[in-house]
Amino acid sequence: MESMPLHNFLKLLLFISILRQCPNKLSAASEPVFPxxxxxxxxxxxxxxxxxxxxxxxxxxxxxxxxxxxxxxxxxxxxxxxxxxxxxxxxxxxxxxxxxxxxxxxxxxxxxxxxxxxxxxxxxxxxxxxxxxxxxxxxxxxxxxxxxxxxxxxxxxxxxxxxxxxxxxxxxxxxxxxxxxxxxxxxxxxxxxxxxxxxxxxxxxxxxxxxxxxxNEKQKTLLEKLQAQAVGLTKAGSWSEAADARDELLQLLQNMTGLATLYDFRKLVSYDExxxxxxxxxxxxxxxxxxxxxxxxxxxxxxxxxxxxxxxxxxxxxxxxxxxxxxxxxxxxxxxxxxxxxxxxxxxxxxxxxxxxxxxxxxxxxxxxxxxxxxxxxxxxxxxxxxxxxxxxxxxxxxxxxxxxxxxxxxxxxxxxxx
CATH class of the missing domain: 3.40.50.1820 (Alpha/Beta hydrolase fold, catalytic domain)
Structure with missing residues (x-):
């Protein structure tokens, strides 16, 4: 039986070294993701x-x-x-x-x-x-x-x-x-x-x-104006425009407060960021x-x-x-x-x-x-x-x-x- 060439032997050692460095990844793959x-x-x-x-x-x-x-x-x-x-x-x-x-x-x-x-x-x-x-x-x-x-x-x-x-x-x-x-x-x-x-x-x-x-809407003049616009457009049946006005109001409120999420003003990061x-x-x-x-x-x-x-x-x-x-x-x-x-x-x-x-x-x-x-x-x-x-x-x-x-x-x- 012929001996293994040096360069192949070095490749084998490298492969074994990689395996030893990554045992967690290999074991994790064998665990069911959805038990x-x-x-x-x-x-x-x-x-x-x-x-x-x-x-x-x-x-x-x-x-x-x-x-x-x-x-x-x-x-x-x-x-x-x-x-x-x-x-x-x-x-x-x-x-x-x-x-x-x-x-x-x-x-x-x-x-x-x-x-x-x-x-x-x-x-x-x-x-x-x-x-x-x-x-x-x-x-x-x-x-x-x-x-x-x-x-x-x-x-x-x-x-x-x-x-x-x-x-x-x-x-x-x-x-x-x-x-x-x-x-x-x-x-x-x-x-x-x-x-x-x-x-x-x-x-x-x-x-x-x-x-x-x-x-959490602040009672500021600009927010009240946008709110009135959204209400007026809703009453008029201008549904897309009313939704736009609502989005604009909420975005302005987000910018004013600098909050991570308007869903909870206490949070420093969004839900499931x-x-x-x-x-x-x-x-x-x-x-x-x-x-x-x-x-x-x-x-x-x-x-x-x-x-x-x-x-x-x-x-x-x-x-x-x-x-x-x-x-x-x-x-x-x-x-x-x-x-x-x-x-x-x-x-x-x-x-x-x-x-x-x-x-x-x-x-x-x-x-x-x-x-x-x-x-x-x-x-x-x-x-x-x-x-x-x-x-x-x-x-x-x-x-x-x-x-x-x-x-x-x-x-x-x-x-x-x-x-």
Missing amino acids: KEALPTKFGYLPVNSTTSSAIFYTFYEAQTPKTSVSQTPVLIWLQGGPGCSSMQLLGPWLVSSPKYNVNHVELKANPGSWNRLFGLLFLDNPIGVGFSIASTAKEIPRDQHTVGKHLFAAITSFIALDPSFNSRPIYVTRESYGGKYVPSIGYYISEMNAKLPLSKRVNFAVNAFFLGLI EGLVSKFLNNVDVKKALGVNVSMIYEECSDAVGEALYEDVMKSVKYMVEYLVKKSCTRFDLRDGVVSTEAWVKKMKWEGIGKFLEADRKVWRVDGKLAGYVQKWGSLSHVVVAGAGHLVPTDQPLNSQAMIEDWVLGRGLFAKNKF
Whole structure:
């Protein structure tokens, strides 16, 4: 056997040296990016149109420790705002983290504030074109809330058809930010459709629209002028111009304050500034695990969907909220900017609005500590979550978990006879 040439031997030594210097990278590659225990109970696509390939991507996590039989365990549906942002974030059983601040490496860790502790949790990438959802053409992306409601109804009924037990489970639609328009849209659509369907095919529906948002506008002459312009354009039905005026006002406020984000003036950096969620969901192994086409590029927020719904931004859905609050089977929970919410709630055409406005605001505590405030009467609840910005599950995960569980189960300050 011939001896190895010197230059080949030196190459071999170099290769061995490289291996010894990079053991972590090699071992990391052998570890599953998406461990089995983190996989959703169900996931895939829900069609919204029988004649096209357009579909909403969903992930469903069953309740971890339900208090009732599965057939009676509530299901929470989570919708993100934007418009055009993916719903797969914030309050699920797993959080994306970057160990030792290495943004090039992301991993999953358990979320103690997950909303699927007692309930099933369904994430819908809505509207089509958002996240991993598919829009067969740009023209099919919704441009108004009626189309949003129609697509969500198709997706939800398709999801219910996956398992007979879903037929009897109460469904609560929850949201954040611009999702405050999606919830009354689907609620309005479901209420209308249920009236036309036999009992066996109706959606067992309850509604929940919530979350503390941002109101930090300084009372300066210029801001007030821009605000008046936006209001005037809205009243005139000049939807694109009204949205432009709103954007200009918010951008000016951002420049004036120098804040990292208007969603929470306390933060020194924006939420998920490194884009860890997008990095994780764009991993090829993660896409394969979720049954997503690996060529798809996951974007936290879609510019195409945002553009399609741009004229819808300044259109009111107050009449839908009024309709839902009047339904005796519906409870409506609002938190998206305390001052702005209270301003439009006062103008609601609902026979109980006077008593709601006169109801005492109660101090809300979790484990003996101040969590916020609750004002409630009849089917309407308004909750202020203390110490939170726009993304409440991120800022106050355990308190948001306590809030949704008590609200759904009618416990504590959310009990019917409490106010």
